[in-house]
Amino acid sequence: MIFNSVSFAGFFLVVFFLYYSPLKGNTKAQNWLLLLSSYFFYGFADWKMVPLLLVATTIIYFLGKALSKSNSDKNSSILTYLGVLTGVGLLVYFKYFNFFIDSFSSLFNAIGLHSNIGSFNIIMPLGISFFSFKLISYVVEIHRGKIEYCKDFVSFSTYIAFFPTILSGPIDKPNTFIPQLQQRRTFDFALAVDGCKQMLWGLFQKVVIADNLAAVINDVWGDLPGQSSSTLFLTAILFSIQLYTDFSGYSHMAIGVGKILGIQITKNFNYPFFSRSIDEFWRNWHISLTSWLTEYIFMPLNIKFRNLGKLGIILAIIVNMVVVGVWHGPNWTFALFGLYNGLLFIPLIISDSFFEKKKLKPNKYGLPTLKDLSKMIGTFLLITLGLILFRADDIGQAMGYISDIFSNSLFTIPEFEEKFKALRTVVFIVFFFAIEWKGRLGIYAIDEIVKKWNNPIRWSFYSLLILAIGMFMASDESPFIYFQF
Amino acid sequence: MKKFILRLFLFVNLAGFFYITSLVVWTLSAPSMFNPNVYYNIGGGGHMFSRLSEVKNQEDLDVLFLGASSAYRGFDTRIFSDFGLRTFNLGSSSQTPIQTKVLLKRYLEKLNPKAVIFAVNPAIFNMDGVESSCDIIANDKNDLNSLKMALRINNIKTYNTLIYGFTRDFMGLNTSFNEPVTKGPDKYVSGGFVETERGFYQPTQIEEKEISINPNQLKSFTKIVQMLESKNIELILVYAPIVKDEYRMYNNIGYFDSLMMSYSKYYNFNEIVSLNDTLHYYDARHLNQNGVSLFNAKLIEIIYEK
Numbered sequence: 001m002i003f004n005s006v007s008f009a010g011f012f013l014v015v016f017f018l019y020y021s022p023l024k025g026n027t028k029a030q031n032w033l034l035l036l037s038s039y040f041f042y043g044f045a046d047w048k049m050v051p052l053l054l055v056a057t058t059i060i061y062f063l064g065k066a067l068s069k070s071n072s073d074k075n076s077s078i079l080t081y082l083g084v085l086t087g088v089g090l091l092v093y094f095k096y097f098n099f100f101i102d103s104f105s106s107l108f109n110a111i112g113l114h115s116n117i118g119s120f121n122i123i124m125p126l127g128i129s130f131f132s133f134k135l136i137s138y139v140v141e142i143h144r145g146k147i148e149y150c151k152d153f154v155s156f157s158t159y160i161a162f163f164p165t166i167l168s169g170p171i172d173k174p175n176t177f178i179p180q181l182q183q184r185r186t187f188d189f190a191l192a193v194d195g196c197k198q199m200l201w202g203l204f205q206k207v208v209i210a211d212n213l214a215a216v217i218n219d220v221w222g223d224l225p226g227q228s229s230s231t232l233f234l235t236a237i238l239f240s241i242q243l244y245t246d247f248s249g250y251s252h253m254a255i256g257v258g259k260i261l262g263i264q265i266t267k268n269f270n271y272p273f274f275s276r277s278i279d280e281f282w283r284n285w286h287i288s289l290t291s292w293l294t295e296y297i298f299m300p301l302n303i304k305f306r307n308l309g310k311l312g313i314i315l316a317i318i319v320n321m322v323v324v325g326v327w328h329g330p331n332w333t334f335a336l337f338g339l340y341n342g343l344l345f346i347p348l349i350i351s352d353s354f355f356e357k358k359k360l361k362p363n364k365y366g367l368p369t370l371k372d373l374s375k376m377i378g379t380f381l382l383i384t385l386g387l388i389l390f391r392a393d394d395i396g397q398a399m400g401y402i403s404d405i406f407s408n409s410l411f412t413i414p415e416f417e418e419k420f421k422a423l424r425t426v427v428f429i430v431f432f433f434a435i436e437w438k439g440r441l442g443i444y445a446i447d448e449i450v451k452k453w454n455n456p457i458r459w460s461f462y463s464l465l466i467l468a469i470g471m472f473m474a475s476d477e478s479p480f481i482y483f484q485f
Numbered sequence: 486m487k488k489f490i491l492r493l494f495l496f497v498n499l500a501g502f503f504y505i506t507s508l509v510v511w512t513l514s515a516p517s518m519f520n521p522n523v524y525y526n527i528g529g530g531g532h533m534f535s536r537l538s539e540v541k542n543q544e545d546l547d548v549l550f551l552g553a554s555s556a557y558r559g560f561d562t563r564i565f566s567d568f569g570l571r572t573f574n575l576g577s578s579s580q581t582p583i584q585t586k587v588l589l590k591r592y593l594e595k596l597n598p599k600a601v602i603f604a605v606n607p608a609i610f611n612m613d614g615v616e617s618s619c620d621i622i623a624n625d626k627n628d629l630n631s632l633k634m635a636l637r638i639n640n641i642k643t644y645n646t647l648i649y650g651f652t653r654d655f656m657g658l659n660t661s662f663n664e665p666v667t668k669g670p671d672k673y674v675s676g677g678f679v680e681t682e683r684g685f686y687q688p689t690q691i692e693e694k695e696i697s698i699n700p701n702q703l704k705s706f707t708k709i710v711q712m713l714e715s716k717n718i719e720l721i722l723v724y725a726p727i728v729k730d731e732y733r734m735y736n737n738i739g740y741f742d743s744l745m746m747s748y749s750k751y752y753n754f755n756e757i758v759s760l761n762d763t764l765h766y767y768d769a770r771h772l773n774q775n776g777v778s779l780f781n782a783k784l785i786e787i788i789y790e791k
Contacts, residue, residue: 187486463500
């Protein structure tokens with residue numbers, strides 16, 4: 001049941017009316033409804049994994065309770081380790097176990113020691129990378145004294161399983177999310193309208209840009225031999241845009257659904273393609289994941305390595321970025337993607353421009369200055385190069401793709417099977433980035449733009465977006481890329 | 486919340502009006518490549534317009550043929566007529582059970598056939614039915630059944646084409662349309678059959694296929710069987726012959742055979758007749774006129790002479 005489906009619309013309508021009509025003002029009952037509907041939503045995607053979600057939630061709930069009552073540092077540390085181990089253990093077992101076995105097996109075979117260990121039949125639960133991080137942060141935050149344990153099991157379980165975010169995030173922190181569940185929630189007109197707008201913008205990104213690009217890009221990736229360099233180069237660029245619009249589209253829809261239910265969800269993207277450096281890009285891309293990892297991996301490592309000076313920062317950032325990469329999946333391509341991005345930070349750290357935050361000042365025409373524009377393009381191309389690793393099935397394929405880009409045919413006209421679809425989508429991409437640029441100061445682009453307009457113009461703009469969705473959306477429903485993680 | 490619902494209601498109505506108006510104006514004026522989500526092809530391949538115009542004057546048939554292109558290119562009504570049977574071929578391009586059901590709801594009462602011969606094959610149970618639904622929407626007068634069909638298919642292309650189709654019907658834009666009898670190698674034959682002069686099959690590489698059944702299609706198929714049973718109309722399921730390479734590519738054809746047999750009388754002609762791939766087909770899935778003659782003769786022999 002994906003957001004852009006009729007079944008989700010039906011499901012959400014029922015939840016919406018129950019939430020605000022018979023259960024209006026009754027916080028406890030509303031939380032029960034959110035919990036049950038979240039489990040229904042999760043079960044609809046993969047009912048076999050519902051017990052796992054429930055058991056993991058229950059374990060962490062009781063660990064959190066024990067942690068808050070523990071009066072010795074030693075006990076508290078042990079309980080925290082147990083909690084972290086539970087979250088990490090879930091990830092390692094369901095997501096990486098077979099990968100480790102295969103890798104060791106290949107390693108043994110490579111050095112002439114034949115192993116008979118085969119892969120296990122382990123099915124990865126949907127959304128595990130997202131909800132296990134929530135479980136971990138809950139225990140760690142209690143241990144750090146930043147939050148009290150959540151006495152209400154229903155609120156805690158709702159935080160973990162909240163249906164708009166369970167499958168692909170954003171990964172909310174307990175200290176921002178749980179308190180919202182304990183507050184009285186009545187219908188907020190402005191917030192609901194805001195949520196609808198954000199959903200519409202997310203839907204446009206997903207179905208008009210990302211899904212149409214998917215068809216064009218999959219054609220090329222499905223038949224790599226013989227593709228010209230220019231086609232490969234342009235496909236790599238289009239994939240960066242597909243990934244962004246797919247995931248940011250999902251995040252906007254999730255946040256929009258949350259707003260309609262009166263719950264604010266963490267922002268996940270902040271116009272990353274207008275970033276002028278790698279560190280700025282990673283501050284603006286998948287914010288909920290990068291901030292989670294910054295807090296729980298980069299900062300502790302940075303403190304640990306502080307005696308090493310800049311080398312310490314470099315080590316911390318490289319470990320952090322490798323974890324970012326590996327988080328996406330059990331494949332060496334992701335590890336290399338993380339390492340590559342980590343290495344890109346080194347010049348910034350050495351030149352002391354890491355952490356530097358310079359405000360983006362447009363020129364007198366409201367456009368980026370040439371200097372900023374060249375930096376944006378440079379950053380985008382560096383990220384695009386890394387995303388080839390992200391998209392490839394294995395490192396060999398990625399390396400082949402990259403080396404094929406640098407050949408004579410780079411200066412030929414790119415060839416696509418669905419030329420017209422590609423061209424049409426490029427028109428929408430130009431429109432999309434123009435809107436993103438104009439609205440870059442807002443929480444999401446169209447919010448900032450439509451603020452200045454009166455009702456008829458605003459409504460006409462929304463109607464145009466709906467028309468574009470209906471007339472140009474990809475007619476085959478395709479799942480969100482981040483569902484696989 | 487009341488204010489929100491009222492505003493939303495007002496917006497949905499205004500946006501809906503804007504959407505329909507823009508869709509119709511855009512589709513009328515822009516070339517089809519600018520309309521990826523409207524597939525309105527009146528008088529397109531398959532002569533559906535001629536067939537649906539003719540079916541309105543038919544009644545009390547001995548046999549009604551249904552199915553995808555293997556039906557309208559595979560059952561030559563002239564051969565059956567020579568045998569003394571009054572038949573009509575209501576096949577259409579990529580017709581899946583969802584569309585068959587719509588056509589039966591519209592025409593079964595009037596056609597009142599003694600028997601229905603339904604050309605089945607694994608592909609029609611696996612398709613989404615978008616292409617065929619748009620074909621029917623464009624070439625027939627639309628009604629509530631068209632809407633039900635669109636809801637069942639649930640694809641933006643079908644919805645948009647239906648909106649456009651309803652508008653064209655309402656404005657009477659199709660009243661002067663005439664479809665030529667011959668289009669390229671295809672010639673429409675009275676009774677719904679399409680004769681082709683496409684020559685002979687050239688072998689190509691064919692990939693292995695797994696039969697998978699779309700539950701939506703099976704649901705409609707079950708309804709069709711029930712509908713015919715309730716009217717005491719004999720249903721004969723026929724898997725028309727295809728080239729051997731194509732047929733062998735299905736690795737679980739036994740499953741399909743047993744599924745069909747569980748519904749009604751079923752004949753898999755790939756196991757019954759032995760045709761020559763190069764002489765009797767024009768492509769991997771369609772018989773040429775030589776093949777049609779042999780296949781139809783065998784069909785009549787099995788069903789009527791025995």
